[in-house]
Amino acid sequence: MNTTINDIARLAGVAKSTVSRYLNGGNVSERTKAKIRKVIEETNYEPNSFAQSLKAKKTNFIGVIAPTLDSYVTSTVLMAIDEELRKQDYTTLILSTSKQIDREIESLISLSRQKVDGIILIATGMTEKHIETIQSLHIPVLIVAQEVEQFNCIINDDYQAGFEMGQYVAGKGHQSVAYLGVTKSDIAVGQRRKQGILDGLNQGGANEVKVFQTEFDLQDAARITEELLEHFQPTAIIGATDTIAFGALKTLSRLGKKVPQDISLSGFGGYNISEVIHPALTTIRYNNRETGILAANTIIKMTNEEVVPPLQVSGFSFIEGESVQNLKG
Amino acid sequence: MNTTINDIARLAGVAKSTVSRYLNGGNVSERTKAKIRKVIEETNYEPNSFAQSLKAKKTNFIGVIAPTLDSYVTSTVLMAIDEELRKQDYTTLILSTSKQIDREIESLISLSRQKVDGIILIATGMTEKHIETIQSLHIPVLIVAQEVEQFNCIINDDYQAGFEMGQYVAGKGHQSVAYLGVTKSDIAVGQRRKQGILDGLNQGGANEVKVFQTEFDLQDAARITEELLEHFQPTAIIGATDTIAFGALKTLSRLGKKVPQDISLSGFGGYNISEVIHPALTTIRYNNRETGILAANTIIKMTNEEVVPPLQVSGFSFIEGESVQNLKG
DNA sequence: TATCGAATCGGAACCGGTTCCATTTGTTTG
DNA sequence: CAAACAAATGGAACCGGTTCCGATTCGATA
Numbered sequence: 001m002n003t004t005i006n007d008i009a010r011l012a013g014v015a016k017s018t019v020s021r022y023l024n025g026g027n028v029s030e031r032t033k034a035k036i037r038k039v040i041e042e043t044n045y046e047p048n049s050f051a052q053s054l055k056a057k058k059t060n061f062i063g064v065i066a067p068t069l070d071s072y073v074t075s076t077v078l079m080a081i082d083e084e085l086r087k088q089d090y091t092t093l094i095l096s097t098s099k100q101i102d103r104e105i106e107s108l109i110s111l112s113r114q115k116v117d118g119i120i121l122i123a124t125g126m127t128e129k130h131i132e133t134i135q136s137l138h139i140p141v142l143i144v145a146q147e148v149e150q151f152n153c154i155i156n157d158d159y160q161a162g163f164e165m166g167q168y169v170a171g172k173g174h175q176s177v178a179y180l181g182v183t184k185s186d187i188a189v190g191q192r193r194k195q196g197i198l199d200g201l202n203q204g205g206a207n208e209v210k211v212f213q214t215e216f217d218l219q220d221a222a223r224i225t226e227e228l229l230e231h232f233q234p235t236a237i238i239g240a241t242d243t244i245a246f247g248a249l250k251t252l253s254r255l256g257k258k259v260p261q262d263i264s265l266s267g268f269g270g271y272n273i274s275e276v277i278h279p280a281l282t283t284i285r286y287n288n289r290e291t292g293i294l295a296a297n298t299i300i301k302m303t304n305e306e307v308v309p310p311l312q313v314s315g316f317s318f319i320e321g322e323s324v325q326n327l328k329g
Numbered sequence: 330m331n332t333t334i335n336d337i338a339r340l341a342g343v344a345k346s347t348v349s350r351y352l353n354g355g356n357v358s359e360r361t362k363a364k365i366r367k368v369i370e371e372t373n374y375e376p377n378s379f380a381q382s383l384k385a386k387k388t389n390f391i392g393v394i395a396p397t398l399d400s401y402v403t404s405t406v407l408m409a410i411d412e413e414l415r416k417q418d419y420t421t422l423i424l425s426t427s428k429q430i431d432r433e434i435e436s437l438i439s440l441s442r443q444k445v446d447g448i449i450l451i452a453t454g455m456t457e458k459h460i461e462t463i464q465s466l467h468i469p470v471l472i473v474a475q476e477v478e479q480f481n482c483i484i485n486d487d488y489q490a491g492f493e494m495g496q497y498v499a500g501k502g503h504q505s506v507a508y509l510g511v512t513k514s515d516i517a518v519g520q521r522r523k524q525g526i527l528d529g530l531n532q533g534g535a536n537e538v539k540v541f542q543t544e545f546d547l548q549d550a551a552r553i554t555e556e557l558l559e560h561f562q563p564t565a566i567i568g569a570t571d572t573i574a575f576g577a578l579k580t581l582s583r584l585g586k587k588v589p590q591d592i593s594l595s596g597f598g599g600y601n602i603s604e605v606i607h608p609a610l611t612t613i614r615y616n617n618r619e620t621g622i623l624a625a626n627t628i629i630k631m632t633n634e635e636v637v638p639p640l641q642v643s644g645f646s647f648i649e650g651e652s653v654q655n656l657k658g
Numbered sequence: 659t660a661t662c663g664a665a666t667c668g669g670a671a672c673c674g675g676t677t678c679c680a681t682t683t684g685t686t687t688g
Numbered sequence: 689c690a691a692a693c694a695a696a697t698g699g700a701a702c703c704g705g706t707t708c709c710g711a712t713t714c715g716a717t718a
Contacts, residue, residue: 002467004673004675005674005676006674006675014697014698015697015699016674016675016676017676017677017697017698017699017700018697018698020675020676020677021676021696021697023675026677026696027695027697028696028697029684029695029696029697032696032697046441046442047442047674047675048442048674048675049442049443049444049675050379050382050383050388050444050674050675051383051673051674051675051676051703052674052675052676053379053703054377054380054383054673054674054675054676054702054703054704054705055675055677055702055703056675056676057703059379068408069405069407069408069411070401070404070405070408072399075398075399076398076399078398079397079399079425079427082398082424082425083425091422091424091439091443092423092424093422094411094421094423095420095421096407096411096412098408098412112375113375113376113377113378114378114420115377115378115379136373138331277606278582278607333703333704333705334704334705334706335704335705343667344667344668344669345705345706346667346668346669346670346706346707346708347666347667347668348705349705349706349707350666350667350707352705353706355666355707356664356665356666357665357666357667358665358666358667361666361667376704376705377704377705378705379703379704379705380703380705380706381704381705381706382673382705383672383673383674383703383704384672384673384704384705384707385673385705385706386673
């Protein structure tokens with residue numbers, strides 16, 4: 001079967017402690033080093049990392065819990081986390097919950113059983129149960145994308161992003177605006193971003209703003225858009241995400257309404273695809289790679305018991321497309 | 330610190346072998362069961378899975394190597410793999426290589442050190458080095474998306490898909506067609522799909538077909554499209570992937586050419602987004618979830634040393650959008 | 659009540675590493 | 689050349705589980 005450190009020791013005619021020292025850079029004479037090196041090369045020996053972490057009480061695993069893998073935002077964040085962690089000799093264990101909130105709890109427990117050194121939770125909401133579970137774990141947990149008082153968090157500046165978008169749309173002269181938001185159990189998107197948008201719109205002079213609620217997916221957003229247009233005729237629609245905006249776009253083009261001539265549209269996200277869509281979508285681009293890198297470095301610090309700021313904010317930039325019409329002059 | 334099986338045994342006043350038996354369903358009397366259960370509940374004990382797999386020589390980890398996480402296809406396949414594996418009590422270890430081919434080799438070795446029970450490699454190409462490395466591992470490896478004689482593979486029916494697309498486009502009366510393909514080191518897309526398209530076009534009567542090579546990303550495809558249009562005026566462009574087709578679309582709309590009135594366009598992939606794009610892209614949708622589920626079940630069989638067919642093929646469907654104009658009648 | 663087999667349980671070895679400690683070997687210095 | 693010290697090495701314990709094996713307990717039967 002697989003060669004073990006005992007085999008190496010036997011074949012090299014030394015004690016296994018000497019082999020271990022050789023592998024970990026202890027005091028070994030050149031002569032025995034050579035002997036051991038030779039045997040290891042001949043046998044393709046690879047140390048069993050389970051046995052290593054059993055003694056070391058450190059697995060160099062970091063667990064990441066993501067709501068889904070097939071969204072632009074999460075996968076970009078995940079890629080960045082993975083790359084950064086690997087640079088620092090950690091292995092990333094990604095669990096996806098398929099947006100089922102109870103699977104988040106389950107995943108937290110499962111990861112703690114795997115004895116990961118730390119957990120990054122890309123969250124969509126945060127219940128009492130989450131908080132309890134995390135506190136019962138004896139592992140550092142970093143929350144990404146939601147703000148919770150009790151834990152270390154990395155968030156986007158959703159209020160400010162929303163505010164700038166609201167101000168921009170209102171600044172183009174849009175007075176009656178529909179906002180396609182999401183559940184308020186999502187603090188980041190459902191509460192902060194929304195509040196930012198409302199404040200921005202208000203400050204910019206929009207006086208007829210209506211809020212509608214949709215799921216995160218394209219189909220539902222398309223359906224809600226259709227419904228809302230039956231009793232409200234805004235000059236602009238703001239989607240809480242780009243996907244939601246695309247959903248609205250789907251309905252609009254089906255109804256023969258042109259963007260931005262007949263109605264304006266904007267979103268949040270900044271997917272690559274947005275630039276091919278005609279008209280290019282006006283949106284907010286979050287710096288997802290930066291978020292991922294920051295998350296990776298933060299969780300490593302946490303496992304080393306260094307102090308980290310409880311709340312860190314990742315940046316964004318405003319992308320002006322052609323999807324919002326200027327109603328002024 | 331963390332409670333161990335020894336603590337439980339001590340607190341319950343039994344031997345640790347009894348606790349182990351309790352946990353694994355051996356012969357334990359009701360009375361001691363109750364005692365142990367009580368202690369375990371009080372202490373929130375979770376067995377250390379490293380210690381378990383050390384003895385068991387089985388980790389219940391399956392490693393998955395993916396070229397990237399931020400592509401629609403890979404992330405859908407990954408989600409399906411992960412869900413299916415979890416159902417069967419396996420943990421998925423996802424490594425992304427950021428499209429660097431040498432990191433695939435590195436990842437294979439790294440996963441074997443983690444003693445995963447099996448590896449699923451979502452491949453973009455297959456070199457001699459890959460084959461050597463895989464053979465030197467003593468772990469079952471399943472190749473997805475590429476066909477290699479030596480190993481078990483799951484592929485899409487790329488030739489047939491290409492053929493149907495070629496036939497369709499030619500059938501609409503397009504005689505001069507540009508194909509935006511990729512490197513032939515990618516056997517699936519770069520060779521089979523291409524050959525299918527060429528054969529389909531040929532059989533459908535297209536007589537001026539030119540092949541161009543691009544990277545997989547949108548930007549490069551946009552650039553190549555611009556170049557090719559300088560000395561070739563096809564009535565249709567076929568992209569090897571939807572992303573490549575979007576890249577072409579970007580250039581076309583920048584040059585003021587309308588799809589499909591001025592030029593027709595099609596792709597491969599079937600992303601959600603394709604239906605919002607106007608015009609809806611004609612494309613081939615692969616059944617990525619099915620591929621993932623099949624991959625998960627196959628690798629489990631392989632770890633159990635069951636025989637599996639060396640080559641399995643996953644299906645696709647033709648999606649007719651509005652991006653290919655009928656030049657006939 | 660003695661006997662016997664099955665159920666229950668504890669002790670010890672094992673998985674493959676790391677690390678402490680004591681011993682041996684080698685080198686330097688007085 | 690002996691003493692003193694450092695370097696090199698082997699042996700044993702340990703990490704936290706599982707499993708084998710032998711001992712004990714228990715209940716049923718004769």
